[in-house]
Amino acid sequence: MSGRRRFVSAADVARRAGVSRSAVSRAFTPGAQVSATARERILAAAEELGYRVNRLAQTLHQARSDLVGVVGGNLGNPYISAQLDALSAGLHARGLQCLLLNSAQGGAADLARLLDYRVRTVVLLSGAAPDDLIRLCASNGARMVLINRPAPPKGTLADLIQADSAQGGRLAAERLIAAGCGNVAVVISGSRTSAKTERAEAFEAEMARHGIPVTRWAEGPNRYETGCAAARALLARPGLDGIFGVTDELALGVLNTARAELGRTVPGDLSVIGFDDAPVSGWASHRLTTIRQSLDALTRATLDAVDRPAEAAPTCEHIPVTLVERNSVA
Amino acid sequence: MSGRRRFVSAADVARRAGVSRSAVSRAFTPGAQVSATARERILAAAEELGYRVNRLAQTLHQARSDLVGVVGGNLGNPYISAQLDALSAGLHARGLQCLLLNSAQGGAADLARLLDYRVRTVVLLSGAAPDDLIRLCASNGARMVLINRPAPPKGTLADLIQADSAQGGRLAAERLIAAGCGNVAVVISGSRTSAKTERAEAFEAEMARHGIPVTRWAEGPNRYETGCAAARALLARPGLDGIFGVTDELALGVLNTARAELGRTVPGDLSVIGFDDAPVSGWASHRLTTIRQSLDALTRATLDAVDRPAEAAPTCEHIPVTLVERNSVA
DNA sequence: CACAACGCTGCACAGCTGTGCAGTGGCACG
DNA sequence: CGTGCCACTGCACAGCTGTGCAGCGTTGTG
Numbered sequence: 128m129s130g131r132r133r134f135v136s137a138a139d140v141a142r143r144a145g146v147s148r149s150a151v152s153r154a155f156t157p158g159a160q161v162s163a164t165a166r167e168r169i170l171a172a173a174e175e176l177g178y179r180v181n182r183l184a185q186t187l188h189q190a191r192s193d194l195v196g197v198v199g200g201n202l203g204n205p206y207i208s209a210q211l212d213a214l215s216a217g218l219h220a221r222g223l224q225c226l227l228l229n230s231a232q233g234g235a236a237d238l239a240r241l242l243d244y245r246v247r248t249v250v251l252l253s254g255a256a257p258d259d260l261i262r263l264c265a266s267n268g269a270r271m272v273l274i275n276r277p278a279p280p281k282g283t284l285a286d287l288i289q290a291d292s293a294q295g296g297r298l299a300a301e302r303l304i305a306a307g308c309g310n311v312a313v314v315i316s317g318s319r320t321s322a323k324t325e326r327a328e329a330f331e332a333e334m335a336r337h338g339i340p341v342t343r344w345a346e347g348p349n350r351y352e353t354g355c356a357a358a359r360a361l362l363a364r365p366g367l368d369g370i371f372g373v374t375d376e377l378a379l380g381v382l383n384t385a386r387a388e389l390g391r392t393v394p395g396d397l398s399v400i401g402f403d404d405a406p407v408s409g410w411a412s413h414r415l416t417t418i419r420q421s422l423d424a425l426t427r428a429t430l431d432a433v434d435r436p437a438e439a440a441p442t443c444e445h446i447p448v449t450l451v452e453r454n455s456v457a
Numbered sequence: 458m459s460g461r462r463r464f465v466s467a468a469d470v471a472r473r474a475g476v477s478r479s480a481v482s483r484a485f486t487p488g489a490q491v492s493a494t495a496r497e498r499i500l501a502a503a504e505e506l507g508y509r510v511n512r513l514a515q516t517l518h519q520a521r522s523d524l525v526g527v528v529g530g531n532l533g534n535p536y537i538s539a540q541l542d543a544l545s546a547g548l549h550a551r552g553l554q555c556l557l558l559n560s561a562q563g564g565a566a567d568l569a570r571l572l573d574y575r576v577r578t579v580v581l582l583s584g585a586a587p588d589d590l591i592r593l594c595a596s597n598g599a600r601m602v603l604i605n606r607p608a609p610p611k612g613t614l615a616d617l618i619q620a621d622s623a624q625g626g627r628l629a630a631e632r633l634i635a636a637g638c639g640n641v642a643v644v645i646s647g648s649r650t651s652a653k654t655e656r657a658e659a660f661e662a663e664m665a666r667h668g669i670p671v672t673r674w675a676e677g678p679n680r681y682e683t684g685c686a687a688a689r690a691l692l693a694r695p696g697l698d699g700i701f702g703v704t705d706e707l708a709l710g711v712l713n714t715a716r717a718e719l720g721r722t723v724p725g726d727l728s729v730i731g732f733d734d735a736p737v738s739g740w741a742s743h744r745l746t747t748i749r750q751s752l753d754a755l756t757r758a759t760l761d762a763v764d765r766p767a768e769a770a771p772t773c774e775h776i777p778v779t780l781v782e783r784n785s786v787a
Numbered sequence: 788c789a790c791a792a793c794g795c796t797g798c799a800c801a802g803c804t805g806t807g808c809a810g811t812g813g814c815a816c817g
Numbered sequence: 818c819g820t821g822c823c824a825c826t827g828c829a830c831a832g833c834t835g836t837g838c839a840g841c842g843t844t845g846t847g
Contacts, residue, residue, distance in 0.1 A: 515804055
């Protein structure tokens with residue numbers, strides 16, 4: 128009572144209920160042998176004291192954790208936040224806990240701190256996955272789930288989940304070509320995640336196949352404001368009639384700046400297409416045509432990977448992408 | 458090597474380096490007594506094996522955790538996701554870990570599972586804070602930080618952080634009155650957080666003082682779509698000239714639906730004002746006039762509360778609110 | 788009534804760390 | 818050379834849980 132109160136332990140409950148500590152442990156273990164009367168008395172004492180079994184000690188003993196590390200940067204991004212919402216809800220429903228790490232300004236050393244908590248699995252949402260971290264996970268026997276990233280070195284226990292970036296880039300190109308665009312640009316942020324580069328490269332390749340020149344913008348973080356800046360720079364010279372934002376957040380920055388600040392009409396003067404299909408892209412204020420990577424499918428695949436037993440063979444799941452037709456492309 | 462690999466322990470490192478386990482522990486404890494040569498050898502062995510000190514056992518021993526529980530629902534909400542981004546980055550910078558719990562469909566029993574991990578602090582972002590949980594935290598000596606919620610029962614160790622909801626509601630009312638509105642509505646979701654109700658009630662009180670009738674919409678979750686539905690219902694009958702969305706997400710649903718679907722011009726025919734100042738509200742596509750609760754101030758206050766020593770007296774911090782003038786009110 | 792079976796309980800240990808305490812060796816100083 | 822000091826090291830314990838094993842009393846059966 129004086130100063131800092133300690134956490135209630137099983138020994139406290141045992142003392143109060145007049146039984147041994149083992150009995151308390153058994154009372155909280157389904158299927159263990161305890162008499163009904165003892166269990167009742169123990170549960171009552173636990174309730175009174177506010178006892179909860181200590182998962183730290185439990186995990187320590189069982190060498191089996193319910194902690195899942197989730198690593199991601201740019202959590203304010205509309206698509207990523209939706210993804211995190213769905214993922215955390217799913218983990219919760221499975222009785223797993225979500226240890227969140229914001230990787231915005233963290234190197235491999237910081238990420239490694241997740242392992243200090245003996246997470247059973249590490250889910251990497253975005254940002255770079257340093258090889259150090261992958262090696263560290265491997266040598267500690269922790270499973271990894273890599274979303275939209277390149278395959279790790281051979282022999283590491285990592286489930287891959289990849290939306291078909293190349294196909295998405297191609298779809299975007301085809302759509303702009305169908306709209307009659309003849310002078311286009313692709314906006315990719317300065318932080319070159321492999322998935323984003325793939326999208327851009329597939330887009331450029333398809334355009335090249337049709338002999339259409341592509342300007343590439345690759346500066347700044349993956350943020351809305353970067354899209355705004357790109358629009359200002361790219362549209363300063365006339366002629367450009369199509370822009371592919373490699374992320375919805377970027378594309379929306381382009382779209383809004385072109386419309387409100389630069390006086391372009393979209394999709395009249397200019398076509399804009401994005402990638403992700405974040406909820407905000409469907410709002411009446413945007414109606415952004417975009418390449419959807421189904422959030423449901425992505426989440427389901429992630430949870431499936433987390434559910435997989437620790438010794439299962441690594442898998443690779445592909446998430447199909449589809450064109451979502453709205454109102455930002457002619 | 459066969460099947461599931463165990464986590465590397467300090468004993469493994471000790472064996473490899475040819476020292477006692479204590480030496481390994483000391484090598485990783487700043488300020489502890491180890492000879493330079495031993496430390497060097499130990500660090501090398503640890504590096505080779507991929508050893509990391511087990512925070513679970515460490516916490517268990519020290520009765521001092523670096524885990525901060527963060528509870529929130531509706532993580533896809535533009536303001537909340539920005540808040541979570543800033544908060545998790547701040548915790549990370551302080552060397553604390555963020556145990557995230559999505560409280561969307563969880564009762565007190567689920568929330569209580571956070572305590573199983575002996576979190577040092579629980580931060581409640583939104584959703585209802587059941588008294589059970591507060592009692593449980595108290596009896597386990599875990600500190601709480603309550604954001605935009607009513608004060609807990611006396612004697613519980615909880616830091617309060619409250620934006621001035623009443624002042625915000627009043628500001629919104631004053632602004633609509635200044636715009637010449639004479640027939641207004643307030644949109645509040647069905648889930649009645651105390652903060653949201655306070656905002657609405659202050660708004661209604663101020664309007665009543667000027668003899669202006671207020672229609673109240675209180676159905677559905679706190680989502681964009683709820684704002685859309687509210688707009689459709691409220692604007693079916695003519696006459697309404699001002700709407701206060703108790704959350705930016707709600708207000709944006711109203712704004713977009715009024716403009717794109719119902720053919721109203723905002724701020725010509727109709728004035729719309731929100732509350733939060735989420736990043737997306739400032740986008741050129743919306744330019745929503747709103748009541749800002751400074752994200753910086755909120756985050757700083759939260760982190761200050763987390764930093765406070767466990768035995769410090771509970772505090773109550775007020776976050777000022779300000780009117781952000783944009784382009785959705787006449 | 789004797790004995791086996793059975794349900795329940797407590798002891799003791801493992802799981803991994805940090806640290807107080809004692810012990811060891813080396814070194815400086817008188 | 819003797820003695821004290823100092824740096825370093827290892828032992829042992831605490832912190833909290835789950836569980837194998839043995840012991841206990843009770844009950845049922847021949």
